[in-house]
Structures are given as C-alpha cells and as structure tokens.
Amino acid sequence: MSFTTEQIINALRTVNDPDLKKDLVTLNMIRDVRIEGMRVHFTVVLTTPACPLKEVIRQMCVEAIHKLVDKDLQLFINMTSEVTSVRDTSPLLAGVKNIIAVGSGKGGVGKSTVTSNLAVALAKQGARVGLIDADISGPSVPTMFNCEHEQPAMIAKDGKNLIVPIEQYGVKLISIGFLTPADSAVVWRGPMASSALRQFIGDTDWGDLDYLLIDLPPGTSDIHLTLVQTIPVTGAVIVTTPQKVAVADAKKAVSMFKQAQINVPILGIVENMAYFTPEELPDNKYYIFGQDGGKKLAADNGVEFLGEIPLVQSVRESGDSGLPVVMKEGKTSEAFHELAQAVARQVAIRNAQQEKTKKVEITT
Ligand SMILES: Nc1ncnc2c1ncn2[C@@H]1O[C@H](COP(=O)(O)OP(=O)(O)OP(=O)(O)O)[C@@H](O)[C@H]1O
Secondary structure, three states: OOOOHHHHHHHHOOOEOOOOOOEOOOOOOEEEEEEEOOEEEEEEEEOOOOOOOHHHHHHHHHHHHHHHOOOOOEEEEEEEEOOOOOOOOOOOOOOEEEEEEEEEOOOOOOHHHHHHHHHHHHHHOOOOEEEEEOOOOOOOHHHHOOOOOOOOOEEEEOOEEEEOOEEEOOEEEEEHHHOOOOOOOOOOOHHHHHHHHHHHHHOEOOOOEEEEEEEOOOOOOHHHHHHHHHOOOOEEEEEEOOOHHHHHHHHHHHHHHHOOOOOOOEEEEEEEEEEEOOOOOOOOOEOOOOOOHHHHHHHHHOOOEEEEEEEOHHHHHHHHHOOOHHHOOOHHHHHHHHHHHHHHHHHHHHHHHOOOOOOOOOOO
C-alpha cells in the first residue's frame, strides 16, 4: 500500500494549535513531508523557542495520522521552532521580529530585574534576544549584566556608523550606562533622552533578533511616546507588585498602551515580589505586599496574567552582582523560565490573531 503527502497533510489539517486556534497546515507549521514506504517524515515548526505544548502537539499529529491515514505508519517528526513576526517592512530594525516594551506604573517594582531575567531566559531557550535599557536617567542594565565598564565599538555599515551592542549571557545589550561614565550625574532633558533612545533603535547594529526587549522608565513619559512614534511595538508587558499603590499605577500604564492613539497590544501582567519566601524555607510564602493584585489587574483588564516572581534575597543579590538569577538553578530561576515561555506564547498568539501594530504618527 502506498500513501501520498496529500493524505498526510490532510490529516494534519485536523490538528489545531491549542493556543493559536488554527490548524497546523494553515499556520504553515508543517514542512518537508517525505514518505518512504511505511515511514513518514515531516517537520513541525513551532512558534516559540521552548514551546510547553511541544509534546501535546506531537501526540496530536501522531493520533491524527494513525486515525485518518493508517495506524501502522511509522512517524519521524522533527519538532523545531521559528519565532513569528508581523512587522512591516520598514528599514528600521529590519532584522528584528518582535519588539516588546516592558513597563511599570510605579518605580522600584523590579521592572529592570524582570526584563533582564526575561531576556536571559529567552536566550537560554534558544531565541536571539536584544535588550535596550531605555531607562535613560536610571540605567541598571550594565550592573545587572556585570558589564559596567564595557564600551561599545562602532562599525561602519552601508555608509552609516553603527553602535555594536555589548553581548552578555547570550543577550545583545545597549544602555546609556555604556556611553557615559557610571558616576556622572548627567541630567537628561526629555528631548536628549528621546534622542538617545532613537539612536539605540536606529543607529545600533542589532542584526537578526527574535525579540528586542525595551526596559522603559517607570510611569509614562516622553520616552514612551518616542518609542511608539519611532517603531511599531509588538506588545507590552507590565510589571507590578501586588501592592495597592503599585497596581493603581500599573493600571495607568495599561491604559496608556491601550489608548486608541497608541494601541499597543498588552501581552500581559507580571506580578513581581508576589510573596516573600526565605531561601531555606521555599514552601513558606509571606504575602507582605498583599495578594493577587497583579492577577486581579489582569482579570479586570481582560489581559493575560503572565506569572508571579517571588521576593527572594538571591534575586536582589544576583542583580547586584551582575549574574541574573536565571543563570542559576532553582525555583526562582524556574519562575523566570516559565515567565519567558508565557511571554513568547503571548507574542505568538498576538501575531497569529491581531493586526500588526502601527507606528504612532505625530500630530500637532
Ligand atoms: N523578586 C525580587 N526579589 C528580591 N529583590 C528584587 C526582586 N525584584 C527586584 N528586586 C530588587 O528590587 C530593587 C528594584 O528593582 P529594579 O531596579 O529591577 O526595579 P525597577 O522597577 O526597574 O526600578 P526603577 O523604577 O528604578 O526603574 C533592586 O534592588 C532589585 O534587586
């Protein structure tokens, strides 16, 4: 008995990606189908680097083919991944698939800590990742990545001088901290800070990236406006603690991204310092900032809750020593890895289901 690739593809048309709610063939996730007698080879291209649904999807493919084609076929399924993108074809950041803004309402809620660990976790999961420290007046990325004394090189490309990002822990980084002395008290006027951000976006040699994360200053500022006017942002992640005042400010950040003129999709809310847990008693949880504030904010605004990160001494120590906690083993590291999977998943869902974001046009 002989089989055709058509039969295999038709069977796979009945398998829906559980997140993206469309079938694998329509989503262009099935490639290179090859049949040799009773042996069938094909590749499934998943849309996130460490897809938690990998095994579920593989099993669904096996079941569909065995049920609809022949139960005795031997299947050789190569599971790989390719991050999706709905960017326009603008020459700015042409090789960058997704731009993710990380914001918070209130300062000090751990936005830079979360962004740094998220970037490293995504890179460790196999993605190509960049990080712009857009907190121009309070850059913390150089410290958190232990590269305070690095100075980026310049490179000439297509007649333009570009800044070469510093690479650390698999992440390409740029920060104003690399360009000004660490202890200099530079007071950045709004327009100067905005022009620094434009340089980080337009005059830096980012190359090809799956995710470029932007660590924004807290609140809403010129920088936020500059970002959305310079480049279409794939989506925003909002960091908050469960505390009432932090949640109230995070709500404003959500509203800012959601407002009609800006219209950046919210990928979800992260609750940092969700509870305190002593390192030696990891099962003890103390809700010192209140409980579930971030979860409730997500539910009230109809957006995804991406996960909770505990308040742990080692997170602070790792940040200060420049080795993000996600570089180590343990429960907190796992929490950041789960967060990275959740963010990648929301990017894939957003790309499959929503229109591309438009750059905000300046109106006077
Ligand atoms: N989950 C956590 N557990 C322990 N300490 C944390 C945690 N998250 C952040 N911190 C610590 O809290 C402090 C503030 O964190 P961070 O600088 O990341 O906040 P931020 O919101 O980016 O601040 P800013 O408003 O200045 O931009 C840092 O000392 C950091 O190490």
